[in-house]
Amino acid sequence: MTDLPGRRPPPIPDKAPTFRERIENLRHLGRLVAQIWRTSKPLTAASIGLRLISSLQPIAMLYVGKLIIDEVVRLSTGAHPGAGFGDWWASGELSRVILFLGIELALVIASDLLSRATGLVDSVLSELHSNTVSVELMAHAAKLDLMHFESAEYQDRLERARRQAAGRNALLSQMFGQAQDIITVVTLAAGLFFYAPWLILLLPLSFVPAIWGETRFNTLAYFMSRWRTPERRELEYIRYIGASAETAKELKLFGLGDFLIARFKQLAHTIYLENRDLSTKRAAWGALFSAISTLTYYGAYAFIVWRTITGDFTIGDLAFLSGSFLRLNGLFQKILLGFTQIAGQSMYLDDLFSFFEIEPTILSPVNPKPFPQPIQKGIVFDNVGFRYPDTEGWAIRNLSFTLKAGETLALVGENGAGKTTIVKLLTRLYDPDEGRITIDGIDLKAMRIEDIHAHVGVIFQDFIRYSLSARENIGVGRIAEQENMDLIADAAERSLADQVIAKLPQGYDQQLGRLFKKGRDLSGGEWQKVAIARAYMRDADLIILDEPTAALDAKAEAEVFSRFKSLAAGKTAVIISHRFSTVRMADRILVLENGRILESGSHEDLVAMRGRYAELFELQAAGYR
Numbered sequence: 297m298t299d300l301p302g303r304r305p306p307p308i309p310d311k312a313p314t315f316r317e318r319i320e321n322l323r324h325l326g327r328l329v330a331q332i333w334r335t336s337k338p339l340t341a342a343s344i345g346l347r348l349i350s351s352l353q354p355i356a357m358l359y360v361g362k363l364i365i366d367e368v369v370r371l372s373t374g375a376h377p378g379a380g381f382g383d384w385w386a387s388g389e390l391s392r393v394i395l396f397l398g399i400e401l402a403l404v405i406a407s408d409l410l411s412r413a414t415g416l417v418d419s420v421l422s423e424l425h426s427n428t429v430s431v432e433l434m435a436h437a438a439k440l441d442l443m444h445f446e447s448a449e450y451q452d453r454l455e456r457a458r459r460q461a462a463g464r465n466a467l468l469s470q471m472f473g474q475a476q477d478i479i480t481v482v483t484l485a486a487g488l489f490f491y492a493p494w495l496i497l498l499l500p501l502s503f504v505p506a507i508w509g510e511t512r513f514n515t516l517a518y519f520m521s522r523w524r525t526p527e528r529r530e531l532e533y534i535r536y537i538g539a540s541a542e543t544a545k546e547l548k549l550f551g552l553g554d555f556l557i558a559r560f561k562q563l564a565h566t567i568y569l570e571n572r573d574l575s576t577k578r579a580a581w582g583a584l585f586s587a588i589s590t591l592t593y594y595g596a597y598a599f600i601v602w603r604t605i606t607g608d609f610t611i612g613d614l615a616f617l618s619g620s621f622l623r624l625n626g627l628f629q630k631i632l633l634g635f636t637q638i639a640g641q642s643m644y645l646d647d648l649f650s651f652f653e654i655e656p657t658i659l660s661p662v663n664p665k666p667f668p669q670p671i672q673k674g675i676v677f678d679n680v681g682f683r684y685p686d687t688e689g690w691a692i693r694n695l696s697f698t699l700k701a702g703e704t705l706a707l708v709g710e711n712g713a714g715k716t717t718i719v720k721l722l723t724r725l726y727d728p729d730e731g732r733i734t735i736d737g738i739d740l741k742a743m744r745i746e747d748i749h750a751h752v753g754v755i756f757q758d759f760i761r762y763s764l765s766a767r768e769n770i771g772v773g774r775i776a777e778q779e780n781m782d783l784i785a786d787a788a789e790r791s792l793a794d795q796v797i798a799k800l801p802q803g804y805d806q807q808l809g810r811l812f813k814k815g816r817d818l819s820g821g822e823w824q825k826v827a828i829a830r831a832y833m834r835d836a837d838l839i840i841l842d843e844p845t846a847a848l849d850a851k852a853e854a855e856v857f858s859r860f861k862s863l864a865a866g867k868t869a870v871i872i873s874h875r876f877s878t879v880r881m882a883d884r885i886l887v888l889e890n891g892r893i894l895e896s897g898s899h900e901d902l903v904a905m906r907g908r909y910a911e912l913f914e915l916q917a918a919g920y921r
């Protein structure tokens with residue numbers, strides 16, 4: 297299988313970050329440590345403390361080992377007090393060796409306990425940390441603009457950050473382990489330096505090539521993963537539509553299973569081939585570097601053996617030195633590789649922390665003006681123009697109209713005319729690029745965003761079907777009142793959701809949706825009634841329903857709207873609908889085309905004008921005749 301046409305080329309190695317960039321990425325480690333510390337101070341302190349103690353264990357073990365060997369050699373070559381153990385014991389000659397053996401035993405047991413305790417603390421801490429990161433990610437994502445969620449680039453960044461939230465836990469143990477190894481190295485090197493200083497010089501020879509290799513492959517792996525984020529998201533997406541309740545109906549009827557599987561396989565295969573190549577190269581170079589390191593070790597070992605034969609070192613020294621050298625060699629490599637790995641991981645951390653650096657652009661002013669309550673005059677769109685980020689055309693342009701207080705305004709127009717965009721601007725999910733929107737003369741930008749949202753009840757056509765209880769599904773419309781059963785029941789009654797809920801076996805406590813076993817799914821129209829109740833939860837002056845009745849049957853729609861009209865009396869309302877039976881109830885209708893107003897007036901006015909509206913109305917009416 298080959299690469300999909302039009303896909304991005306594989307990562308370009310020479311685009312690897314410069315040394316400076318890598319060092320700069322290390323700054324994220326400070327943020328990581330701060331985040332870990334925030335997660336749990338006692339556990340972080342415990343992890344560091346336990347490692348500090350463990351770091352002294354290797355030199356202690358080696359030195360006690362040397363003492364044991366030297367003592368054994370002394371005892372075996374000196375005068376024997378007798379043939380049996382009893383004679384040796386009675387002579388007291390064994391006391392030193394027994395003491396050393398006891399110390400070694402204690403060290404081994406302590407080391408085992410320490411490493412288990414460290415593992416325990418680390419695993420608990422890393423799970424807590426992963427939760428902390430997820431919570432901080434969600435909190436930050438909640439602050440971002442709608443624009444960020446509607447842009448593929450930000451979706452990629454969010455996806456990369458999300459992956460890091462769970463994926464970087466090993467870094468925590470690695471960083472602390474690194475500190476532990478450094479202390480061990482210092483103690484071992486001091487011992488080695490005392491006996492044979494120049495042996496230390498041999499060490500770099502064994503690890504420098506390995507470090508070079510690791511750094512290069514880490515960088516490549518990072519870039520590969522970064523490069524492929526869109527494809528990975530696509531894979532996730534295919535996996536999702538291939539196996540979800542929402543898509544099952546269409547997939548079966550259109551017979552899309554094989555199509556999706558083929559697409560998944562092709563994408564996954566491309567990524568697999570790249571990963572396999574990288575892993576193979578990494579393994580081959582790794583084997584070569586490891587051979588160099590082994591050779592160095594045996595060179596040093598041969599030298600120590602020779603000095604022992606010539607009598608410069610005791611047998612105990614031989615064991616101590618060769619042991620130290622072996623440990624040092626291993627540790628040096630581990631530390632330096634650890635550093636490159638940490639540096640490599642810090643590139644991934646960049647994905648995480650740079651997500652936290654994305655700032656929302658839709659902000660509340662420093663000195664906000666209050667949302668007019670009630671709205672006295674109305675809402676004015678004054679020559680408003682808006683273009684979605686990274687798009688060429690204007691979604692709406694030169695748009696001017698007034699929505700008078702207490703008026704019900706309907707927006708009609710073909711798909712893509714700009715109706716939903718007007719609602720997004722009106723609720724400050726986006727800011728206009730040109731012109732301004734005012735409520736009673738106050739610019740929307742002069743008010744607190746939360747204040748605007750609190751006073752506007754809006755239900756979009758793609759409202760969420762929460763897999764929560766019926767009560768919660770309505771309560772989320774005003775989260776502070778989610779326990780207020782009277783308010784919820786009242787909202788349900790207004791939207792006719794009460795009749796839907798009355799039929800549920802567990803009433804308001806019935807879990808909705810089909811995601812969970814005890815959930816009960818609703819029909820499209822029933823869901824809409826529940827969603828509309830959310831808008832009624834707010835005692836909002838401005839109610840916006842963006843195609844809320846599309847799935848309602850004709851009778852239910854007429855009922856919902858006659859209620860809406862009576863309930864909306866005195867309130868300002870915006871309705872978007874493709875059904876003229878709904879639209880005609882509005883006080884005034886704006887007919888939009890390509891983001892501009894084509895016609896405006898009451899149903900009767902517009903029909904009399906015999907323009908676009910009349911044409912569309914006739915078209916739909918003809919369908920019913």
Ligand SMILES: Nc1ncnc2c1ncn2[C@@H]1O[C@H](COP(=O)(O)OP(=O)(O)OP(=O)(O)O)[C@@H](O)[C@H]1O
Nearest residue numbers: 446684687691709710711712713714715716717718
């Ligand atoms: N997030 C977005 N990014 C880029 N372009 C967008 C985005 N959302 C909408 N558009 C474009 O802006 C224009 C207006 O879209 P809008 O959703 O306001 O239309 P609409 O009148 O509500 O349509 P419909 O009746 O289909 O709901 C369309 O050309 C659409 O393709």
